[in-house]
Amino acid sequence: MGINSIFKLKIIRILFLFLVGLCTTISIFFDLETWLIVNFEADKIPIFGFHNIINTQNQKSSYGLDYKKQDLAEFLEYLVRENYWFLDTDQLYNYFLTNSQPIPTEKIGQKAILLTFDDGYKNINTNVLPILEYLDQKYNQKVKVVLFVNPETMKNPKKIKKYISCEELKIGINKGYYDVQSHGFSHKRLTELNSPELKIELEAAQQVLRECTKELDNNQTIATHLAYPYNDSNSQVENYTSKYYVSGYLYNHQILKLGWGKNNYKLPRIKVDRNTTPSRLIEIAEISSSVKKEERRFLGWRHFNIFLNYL
Template sequence: MKLIKFKFKNFPFGIFIATVASIFTIWLILNFLTPKIPIFGFHSIIDIENPSEKRLQGSPLPEIDYTKQDLSEFLDYLVRHNFWFLSTQDMYDYFIVKFKQIPPEHLGQKPIMITFDDSYKTFYTNLLPVLRDLENKYGKKVKVVLFINPGILAKGESKTAYNLTCRNLRKGFLKGFYDIQSHGHRHKKLTELNTDELIYEIAEAQVKLRRCTQDLDPNKTVASHIAYPYGASNKKVEEYVSKYYLSGYLYNSRMFKIGWLRSNYQIPRLSVNHSKSTQKLIQMAERALTIKN
């Protein structure tokens, strides 16, 4: 112990600082050069030109909402610039476990994932029309990921309903626009539940989502992946989630870096709200790697 203490005391402070600076510089370079995939996390999509959406009148947008108009502009840019819209299974197959080779038709593209959390009716009333318009305009289909809470889906169609119905989900899924995945049964913070409650929340979500789409999804791609409500997870949550799902998504404003992932159950996502302009999202999207041979 005396020998270690003596060496530390006599270690030149300048060399210590230079070593730390060198390590930090190498880390910055590696971080900059590491190929990345932006995974954007949206919530409700609001049509600011629709007077029937009364909560917008005389009050600012809720923090997590994003406008239909800005989203349309953003997605239009991505389609025109030939981005590859990943599903959760694409991400898992090609960039996480990597047991499939990237198809030739995606060479030269930049991969990106567009996700939406919760069970808002606006995914059907505002988002789906944008996706249809883009397909009609460019002849290309934009697939988005919906992380859904089946326990709070509306039971029937209603003009006043705030949440989606199973029928709404089926329509978007049947047309190939929706990748439907789990967000827990009733959007409870998983880290605060006891074991029985945790198992019910993650298992029941999978059962109900697959029941909703069972005749449309013979391979059970629905509810194979999960996004943690509130972005809250820990080792216990990941342990139980891994028994039902192939991967888990956070909500932590971080970019997905290929080769840096600690676990299939800690996939980072970029948080999006109305304060982030379309141009800002485009700048973030352009940081994605370009697929090469």
């Protein structure tokens, strides 16, 4: 091999090592900036997860996730007085997760929040709906809440006394208070199902909920989002979920931070139990960011601009 060939190989090797080093430096820099932006600058939206709501004047708590009607009323009235924006699942998805629609001008400056209730207990209608109606009448503000429902309970005569019926769901939807979404058909642990069983559990839930509410849901916004039963998911569950739903919710005691690299099938929720005081809920709610006027951009472009300035 001639001297010129050896020299060329050395130059190529040096260029290759330089490019590898440059790519590694950029990667580290971008990861650091991502972490800083997501944790310190990213907009934050708390998503609260409730279960059964009980009236302690005539009901006893038998479940660690039961929550007092009186405490819920205190929390909701605070949010209404402070002019929070009560998102539904489609608004969160369209305005904040995908930026597919512009944020309404009248919402600029408000703090956004999402309130969810799992399992579709009948007490939603008897204990929660009256609070929503009271707040609507007193403050002229409609509070929208998300119900993650297992529709199998609506068809099971043995469960209808404990869980909400189709007709009761339609009452809340008709009044503009309920955003009804899926919690699986029969609350099975999705990670333990084989592919055909998983398909049935996800598809049947969507079909039954939409059949129940078809005259109220021309745009088919009902049952487009899923909360995983037993807070259990994996890659197979996410893959099948994506065939029927546009997002999935998990409990991980974190606040949703809008930023780069978010998985819409692992949206974080904060689980509320009987020991969570209204003051604690208020503290978490106050972490919510005020909705900004400027259009949100993909953070990758921000990283690129930061990198150019850094150079």
